[in-house]
Amino acid sequence: MVLLRQLLGDVLRRLRVRQSRTLREVSTLARVSLGYLSEVERGQKEASSELLASICGALGVPLSQVLREVSDQFLLAELQHAPVLADMPEHERLPLSETVPSGPEFEGFPEVKDMVAA
Secondary structure, three states: OOOHHHHHHHHHHHHHHHOOOOHHHHHHHHOOOHHHHHHHHOOOOOOOHHHHHHHHHHHOOOHHHHHHHHHHHHHHHHHHOOHHHHHOOHHHOOOHHHHOOOOHHHOOOOOHHHHHHO
16 A cells, blocks of 8 residues: 555655755755654655645745645556456446546646556
8 A cells, every 4th residue: 555655755756866856955954853754755754734835845846746746646656456347347437538647737747548558
């Protein structure tokens, strides 16, 4: 089972590394201890909304963007762990097009169907 705090930590770490920033730099700017930030990135600690906002501010990234990336990763994890549906009779299953979000608010995002099929 994928934990939300693990996905959140992964996204925060990827953003920090992509910016070539150190844990120390981000922890100083976010005013959080180096050890605690490390534990958040490793998915060992749950970060409060205030702490997340502070970390996002230090990274110069909107909290909404981080939460969107976490949500996308969570969706993929849920879809990848859907073999339980294989045991469900075909007539009880929803078509993939009804279970995967779509619409104008998802423009610019890769199709989840394509990501799952890959």
